[in-house]
Amino acid sequence: MKFRILALPLLALLAAAPAFADATVTIKNFDYSPMDVTIKAGDTVTWKNLDGEPHTVVSVDGAFRSKALDENDSYSFKFDKPGTYKYICSIHPQMKATITVQ
Numbered sequence: 174m175k176f177r178i179l180a181l182p183l184l185a186l187l188a189a190a191p192a193f194a195d196a197t198v199t200i201k202n203f204d205y206s207p208m209d210v211t212i213k214a215g216d217t218v219t220w221k222n223l224d225g226e227p228h229t230v231v232s233v234d235g236a237f238r239s240k241a242l243d244e245n246d247s248y249s250f251k252f253d254k255p256g257t258y259k260y261i262c263s264i265h266p267q268m269k270a271t272i273t274v275q
């Protein structure tokens with residue numbers, strides 16, 4: 174019983190911890206920075222919005238889609254398959270960038 178009581182909050186903590194980011198993309202001044210990121214299959218990319226405006230991270234081919242990220246919100250996606258992933262901000266479609274997974 175004691176173990177159960179201790180283990181549950183621990184599991185909740187682990188589940189709430191952000192995924193380890195192998196690469197970080199900052200969203201600032203209506204740009205993704207860096208615009209081109211190259212990672213390995215299995216790596217996780219985390220985007221963080223530093224603008225006062227909401228932005229999203231939406232894959233052109235539907236592989237991933239964030240909710241609207243407010244200032245200082247972040248979104249992570251783990252890329253399991255090699256390929257070229259172009260993405261945009263669905264609110265400001267002129268914002269474009271690419272993740273290349275080797």
Ligand SMILES: [Cu+2]
Nearest residue numbers: 228262264265
């Ligand atoms: Cu945007």
